[in-house]
Amino acid sequence: MAVTIKDIARLANVSHTTVSRALNNSPLINDxxxxxxxxxxDELNYTPNVNAKGLVTLRSYNIGLFFSTLSTGTSxxxxxxxxxxxxxxxxxxxxxxxxxxxxxxxxxxxxxxxxYDGIIVMSQxxxxxxxxxxxxxxxIPVVLLNRAAGDLNVGNxxxxxxxxxxxxxxxxxxxxxxxxxxxxxxxxxQSTIQRKNGYIEALKDHGIEPNPELCIQGRYDVxxxxxxxxxxxKGKIRPSAVFCSNDDMAxxxxxxxxxxxxxxxxxxxxxxxxxxxxxxxxxxELTTVKRPIELISRxxxxxxxxxxxxxxxxxxxxxxxxIEHITIESELVxxxxxxxxxxxxxxxxxxx
Amino acid sequence: MAVTIKDIARLANVSHTTVSRALNNSPLINDxxxxxxxxxxDELNYTPNVNAKGLVTLRSYNIGLFFSTLSTGTSxxxxxxxxxxxxxxxxxxxxxxxxxxxxxxxxxxxxxxxxYDGIIVMSQxxxxxxxxxxxxxxxIPVVLLNRAAGDLNVGNxxxxxxxxxxxxxxxxxxxxxxxxxxxxxxxxxQSTIQRKNGYIEALKDHGIEPNPELCIQGRYDVxxxxxxxxxxxKGKIRPSAVFCSNDDMAxxxxxxxxxxxxxxxxxxxxxxxxxxxxxxxxxxELTTVKRPIELISRxxxxxxxxxxxxxxxxxxxxxxxxIEHITIESELVxxxxxxxxxxxxxxxxxxx
DNA sequence: ACAGTTTATGCACACGTGAACAATTATTAT
DNA sequence: ATAATAATTGTTCACGTGTGCATAAACTGT
Numbered sequence: 001m002a003v004t005i006k007d008i009a010r011l012a013n014v015s016h017t018t019v020s021r022a023l024n025n026s027p028l029i030n031d032x033x034x035x036x037x038x039x040x041x042d043e044l045n046y047t048p049n050v051n052a053k054g055l056v057t058l059r060s061y062n063i064g065l066f067f068s069t070l071s072t073g074t075s076x077x078x079x080x081x082x083x084x085x086x087x088x089x090x091x092x093x094x095x096x097x098x099x100x101x102x103x104x105x106x107x108x109x110x111x112x113x114x115x116y117d118g119i120i121v122m123s124q125x126x127x128x129x130x131x132x133x134x135x136x137x138x139x140i141p142v143v144l145l146n147r148a149a150g151d152l153n154v155g156n157x158x159x160x161x162x163x164x165x166x167x168x169x170x171x172x173x174x175x176x177x178x179x180x181x182x183x184x185x186x187x188x189x190q191s192t193i194q195r196k197n198g199y200i201e202a203l204k205d206h207g208i209e210p211n212p213e214l215c216i217q218g219r220y221d222v223x224x225x226x227x228x229x230x231x232x233x234k235g236k237i238r239p240s241a242v243f244c245s246n247d248d249m250a251x252x253x254x255x256x257x258x259x260x261x262x263x264x265x266x267x268x269x270x271x272x273x274x275x276x277x278x279x280x281x282x283x284x285e286l287t288t289v290k291r292p293i294e295l296i297s298r299x300x301x302x303x304x305x306x307x308x309x310x311x312x313x314x315x316x317x318x319x320x321x322x323i324e325h326i327t328i329e330s331e332l333v334x335x336x337x338x339x340x341x342x343x344x345x346x347x348x349x350x351x352x
Numbered sequence: 353m354a355v356t357i358k359d360i361a362r363l364a365n366v367s368h369t370t371v372s373r374a375l376n377n378s379p380l381i382n383d384x385x386x387x388x389x390x391x392x393x394d395e396l397n398y399t400p401n402v403n404a405k406g407l408v409t410l411r412s413y414n415i416g417l418f419f420s421t422l423s424t425g426t427s428x429x430x431x432x433x434x435x436x437x438x439x440x441x442x443x444x445x446x447x448x449x450x451x452x453x454x455x456x457x458x459x460x461x462x463x464x465x466x467x468y469d470g471i472i473v474m475s476q477x478x479x480x481x482x483x484x485x486x487x488x489x490x491x492i493p494v495v496l497l498n499r500a501a502g503d504l505n506v507g508n509x510x511x512x513x514x515x516x517x518x519x520x521x522x523x524x525x526x527x528x529x530x531x532x533x534x535x536x537x538x539x540x541x542q543s544t545i546q547r548k549n550g551y552i553e554a555l556k557d558h559g560i561e562p563n564p565e566l567c568i569q570g571r572y573d574v575x576x577x578x579x580x581x582x583x584x585x586k587g588k589i590r591p592s593a594v595f596c597s598n599d600d601m602a603x604x605x606x607x608x609x610x611x612x613x614x615x616x617x618x619x620x621x622x623x624x625x626x627x628x629x630x631x632x633x634x635x636x637e638l639t640t641v642k643r644p645i646e647l648i649s650r651x652x653x654x655x656x657x658x659x660x661x662x663x664x665x666x667x668x669x670x671x672x673x674x675i676e677h678i679t680i681e682s683e684l685v686x687x688x689x690x691x692x693x694x695x696x697x698x699x700x701x702x703x704x
Numbered sequence: 705a706c707a708g709t710t711t712a713t714g715c716a717c718a719c720g721t722g723a724a725c726a727a728t729t730a731t732t733a734t
Numbered sequence: 735a736t737a738a739t740a741a742t743t744g745t746t747c748a749c750g751t752g753t754g755c756a757t758a759a760a761c762t763g764t
Binding site for chain 1: 713
């Protein structure tokens with residue numbers, strides 16, 4: 001049997017109330033007894049019973065980190081950065097509970113405010129909405145990462161994928177490319193749509209009509225990038241550059257190009273998205289868009305902690321939580337996987 | 353306020369005990385009332401309070417997944433496979449709580465049997481021993497993955513890294529290479545030592561004395577592979593093949609080779625370890641050793657659940673948990689990053 | 705010295721659940 | 735029909751912690 005505050009109380013000849021107060025640093029307790037009790041607790045290796053504590057304080061000390069899916073569509077580097085970022089911030093104040101939303105089979109009843117003090121949703125798809133609404137309805141603070149919250153009353157941190165993709169494709173076009181293809185992400189994901197839209201807008205702004213034959217669906221994994229590129233190579237029109245919706249697919253695409261006895265970027269240029277750890281070490285080094293995933297995750301963790309604190313302070317009832325929305329800029333990373341046909345400076349107007 | 357069994361009891365005109373029993377499928381309760389109560393619970397969206405439940409059943413429904421570190425030395429693909437594997441098995445029966453051991457700062461008091469029903473340690477280093485001993489001492493079932501348990505009384509699942517490395521280096525030597533270098537993993541990690549030993553044994557069995565100049569320390573990340581390879585290329589003796597202790601470092605090493613205007617595998621052959629998702633898509637496709645990380649993790653999760661169940665059945669006291677040890681074979685994956693100078697079959701004796 | 709005030713501690717209850725034991729009702733055997 | 739037995743339900747307590755209220759002790763000002 002583990003030691004409880006009652007055990008300490010008995011040994012210290014005080015009531016368990018005093019022990020409880022002492023260990024929680026209550027100002028009601030004399031400093032002398034407080035220190036004495038703290039020391040005893042230390043010596044006895046006292047560990048508070050989280051269950052008993054949570055039962056009365058209505059807290060669980062769990063923070064949920066929910067991904068839309070943990071199978072296809074979530075790249076390993078992405079996942080790793082997210083968990084690391086969140087973990088870095090919450091430290092040992094909370095337990096980090098990792099879940100995959102697609103496992104719930106739309107039975108969200110088990111998700112209660114008593115089980116999670118807060119939930120961070122790394123959201124890829126609108127289908128997550130049901131879960132988020134459930135969490136809100138039972139009074140759990142929610143932070144949504146990676147896609148726009150829309151009318152949902154949750155904290156929100158996102159990177160501007162559309163803008164990132166736009167800048168990248170704009171750069172590709174400024175390099176003189178005209179037939180630019182795209183390997184899209186997993187169907188239904190918001191990021192897939194955003195990046196495609198950035199691609200389309202950039203093309204249009206350069207007076208080019210997007211060609212459906214140059215748009216191939218992928219799934220964000222290496223294999224799908226490879227398959228998609230092979231498909232592109234079989235097509236009537238050969239693109240001179242291909243924008244892969246993430247770096248993983250870019251690896252697969254490069255492989256397909258090389259297998260076809262062509263060279264990157266001389267014959268076909270390739271760009272990615274994310275700037276994962278491998279991007280700089282591929283051959284050729286990958287031109288891509290840096291999406292600060294770890295930063296987003298850290299910010300998300302900090303935000304959920306603010307929201308939890310606020311909820312605690314403002315009376316234990318369903319309080320209005322001040323909602324914050326933060327957008328984190330992505331950044332074009334120019335390396336060597338895009339061939340330059342036109343001196344770029346020439347196509348840019350000064351000041352733009 | 354959320355609904356409790358007492359609320360249901362009031363509405364159903366029974367005692368809360370009856371409700372508790374009905375929902376836990378006790379045989380003591382009449383099927384008719386049982387169904388009636390279950391239906392009511394359903395309609396009222398009843399969610400059991402885990403804290404209250406845990407307080408009396410002595411369970412937390414948390415399974416800890418502890419990594420030695422979440423910063424340098426844990427590759428993203430590895431991490432992803434582990435979490436996915438474990439998550440796949442425990443489903444929604446347990447919460448998966450991810451922690452990094454190096455964050456505890458050797459204060460393990462917060463880890464109690466009430467907080468974790470079981471702990472899976474994905475262990476890289478012997479330093480984890482202190483944590484594991486603490487967990488055992490407070491009665492938490494522990495499964496150790498990835499390195500040998502030694503005298504520790506824990507479940508154990510590991511891949512035979514030494515053998516895997518041996519087979520790989522043996523293959524390299526059989527291909528006719530004589531100057532074989534190694535880029536080692538992060539210092540102090542068990543896997544680093546195992547793989548190096550496999551390398552050394554293979555060399556010796558071929559009558560070659562390991563050359564310290566061809567052994568460079570890495571850290572398991574891409575960048576360190578790149579740096580290590582550059583260092584090797586600067587050395588007096590140029591290796592004809594280099595065994596990188598994981599695939600991530602192999603990516604970095606290949607980069608360094610190409611940057612030096614050399615070709616893989618014609619000028620320098622490269623091999624990796626792990627067989628991560630990228631291995632087959634590099635150019636050249638990477639020869640490596642498949643380590644079934646996801647399988648190990650699934651087995652580990654299944655094992656910890658068996659141990660927890662056993663502990664529950666055999667009276668709630670510190671019961672002797674039957675300890676299992678499982679070794680999972682790794683597998684040589686021959687692709688194209690090792691140049692073949694000698695017909696391999698010629699160097700093999702039949703039946704060996 | 706005495707009332708008033710501050711400081712320090714204890715008592716009793718609540719949180720939601722499960723289980724031992726008691727009590728009631730239904731069923732069976734004689 | 736009645737005792738014995740089985741089936742069902744209820745009563746009460748415990749788990750470990752925190753908090754409102756009561757109480758005791760120490761201090762203050764006059």
